[in-house]
Amino acid sequence: MILAAGLASCRKAPLVSCDAAQPLFAVYPFPVGVAINPAELSPSSEYQRLATQHFNSVTPENIFKPSYLHPEAGQYDWADADQLAAFCRAHNQRLHGHTLIWHQQLPGWMANFTGSPAAWEAMFRDHIQTICRHFQGQVSSWDVVNEAFAADGTLRSTIWSQHLGSSYLEKAFRYAHNADPDALLFYNDYDLESNPVKRRAVLAWLQTMQLRGVPVQGLGLQMHISIVSPENTQLAEALRDAQQTGLKLHLSEIDVAINPLGQAITPTPELLQRQADKLAFLVRTYRELPRAQQFGITFWGLSDGNTWQRSYYHRDDYPLLFDDNYQPKPAFCLLAHPR
Numbered sequence: 001m002i003l004a005a006g007l008a009s010c011r012k013a014p015l016v017s018c019d020a021a022q023p024l025f026a027v028y029p030f031p032v033g034v035a036i037n038p039a040e041l042s043p044s045s046e047y048q049r050l051a052t053q054h055f056n057s058v059t060p061e062n063i064f065k066p067s068y069l070h071p072e073a074g075q076y077d078w079a080d081a082d083q084l085a086a087f088c089r090a091h092n093q094r095l096h097g098h099t100l101i102w103h104q105q106l107p108g109w110m111a112n113f114t115g116s117p118a119a120w121e122a123m124f125r126d127h128i129q130t131i132c133r134h135f136q137g138q139v140s141s142w143d144v145v146n147e148a149f150a151a152d153g154t155l156r157s158t159i160w161s162q163h164l165g166s167s168y169l170e171k172a173f174r175y176a177h178n179a180d181p182d183a184l185l186f187y188n189d190y191d192l193e194s195n196p197v198k199r200r201a202v203l204a205w206l207q208t209m210q211l212r213g214v215p216v217q218g219l220g221l222q223m224h225i226s227i228v229s230p231e232n233t234q235l236a237e238a239l240r241d242a243q244q245t246g247l248k249l250h251l252s253e254i255d256v257a258i259n260p261l262g263q264a265i266t267p268t269p270e271l272l273q274r275q276a277d278k279l280a281f282l283v284r285t286y287r288e289l290p291r292a293q294q295f296g297i298t299f300w301g302l303s304d305g306n307t308w309q310r311s312y313y314h315r316d317d318y319p320l321l322f323d324d325n326y327q328p329k330p331a332f333c334l335l336a337h338p339r
């Protein structure tokens with residue numbers, strides 16, 4: 001038995017210890033994933049050791065996004081992505097592609113594209129299909145469209161909606177399916193657990209897609225949550241609503257902020273325990289879903305030192321399973337040893 005003990009880190013993480021010998025994914029009947037930044041991978045790193053020991057599913061945090069894969073018109077850069085795909089194969093990890101169509105992290109040429117409606121349609125289709133074909137057999141599933149709905153439940157205005165109309169969503173799924181009929185295709189969005197208006201709009205749209213025979217097999221609920229919000233009752237209600245679709249459900253970008261207001265804080269045992277309890281409730285509730293709908297859960301980063309939240313929100317936060325020194329936190333311990 002290996003006992004992993006967290007040392008007080010330079011970022012003030014309190015001491016915690018639990019048996020971290022068993023892979024986290026072995027505790028659950030569904031895949032447990034992590035968003036990976038390949039720049040952090042190296043055979044001697046703790047990052048790589050933990051990423052391969054505890055997670056059997058991988059989502060590329062950034063490198064499968066359009067600005068990385070398709071930096072110039074008609075030119076694709078596969079090098080980093082292929083390397084990550086090989087890494088996942090070597091470590092028996094499922095690779096979930098994120099993301100084909102989004103309004104962020106677009107290459108300049110795509111954001112500034114001009115042309116006729118037919119030219120837009122061809123650019124959109126070629127982008128989706130070239131990427132799906134390239135990774136056929138290596139990527140099990142795709143976030144085909146990411147964050148297409150606004151907070152009020154209307155379609156977000158993006159280059160895609162402006163130039164292709166609202167049917168771009170449906171077309172994206174059809175094009176992706178034609179290019180890789182075996183890949184599971186997901187719609188992915190945030191705040192679905194905390195904003196019932198947005199959730200209802202997304203679920204209604206998904207129902208329309210299902211009735212129209214559009215090849216969409218899954219819904220990604222990102223789950224960027226905090227110890228303050230949403231309430232557990234809201235989390236349970238969101239999963240109940242999502243279950244009604246019959247689709248596969250992916251908790252696709254989990255992190256639990258302990259400092260949503262951006263105050264000067266230290267990660268006290270009390271805050272980290274609240275984080276663990278919130279996460280444990282979420283995972284327990286997910287576990288109660290029908291097995292066929294459990295695509296899996298994915299953490300949006302491995303350790304607190306890798307979280308997007310610090311740079312994005314310019315705040316100190318500690319939202320992940322491992323601390324800045326790659327030591328397990330109470331949240332990891334509770335998921336690894338559920339009560």
Ligand code: G3I
Nearest residue numbers: 061062098099104105146147190222253300307308309312
């Ligand atoms: O790669 C450049 C690097 O060359 C440059 O030196 C550096 C300087 O800032 O920036 C680097 O790019 C950053 C990139 O992450 C890679 O680290 C971008 O500035 C930064 O904006 C980008 O942030 C990513 C963000 O999406 C973009 O919106 C986060 O890492 C990533 O975690 C985040 O992920 C999104 C999901 O895709 C969709 N759901 C929300 C989630 C969190 O925002």
